[in-house]
Amino acid sequence: MSSEKTYSLAAPIRKTCDLFRLLAGHEVLGLAPGEIAKGIDVPPSWVSQNLPALATTGYVEQVAGTNRWRLGVQFVRIAVTVGTNLNRAKQQLDDLSARYSVPTDQVERYSR
Template sequence: MNSTNTKPLAAPIKKTCDLFRLLAGHELLGLAPGEIAKGLGVSPAWVSINLPALATTGYVEQVQGTNRWRLGVQFVRIALTVSTNVNKAKQQLDDLTSRYAVPLN
């Protein structure tokens, strides 16, 4: 992407992306709403309104039996798809490298 043609993200979209980055790495225990509010610099009301709404998309989920939140199934599916495709591409490159590494007779 050409940086001269990029436009800044709308504030709500940027804040949502910041939320996803904040939750990344907390897949097991998640984060409490207060930790999320502090990490994002938003009000607790923002967290209590937006996380349940985002949960309907599958991109975030509440950790069962707690008041903690983590990335949802949709993000895991995306990560697995990317990982699978990167591994396939690496295998294709390795195969091609091996093919061209054989000396000609």
């Protein structure tokens, strides 16, 4: 029997997460409200009500001069921060690995 506890995610939060996943990959042109509604299986009213509200947080934004939507600046900043931190951690591991590596000319001596 598993000791791992499972949690049920509230429907509005789940749909918002679905929205973020759907918008990922559409950073330039965004998606039209109808495409969003169909993509996350919500009524058009959900899109027209929630996207402008989410835009106030910076997590989504309307593409200038259109009725299309994409991930916003705040979301992208989070992604850039994660990427930067992962690259920094990788560099630290690479540096540590290099410190512990045996120089090539000494490998044969240690393998005897």
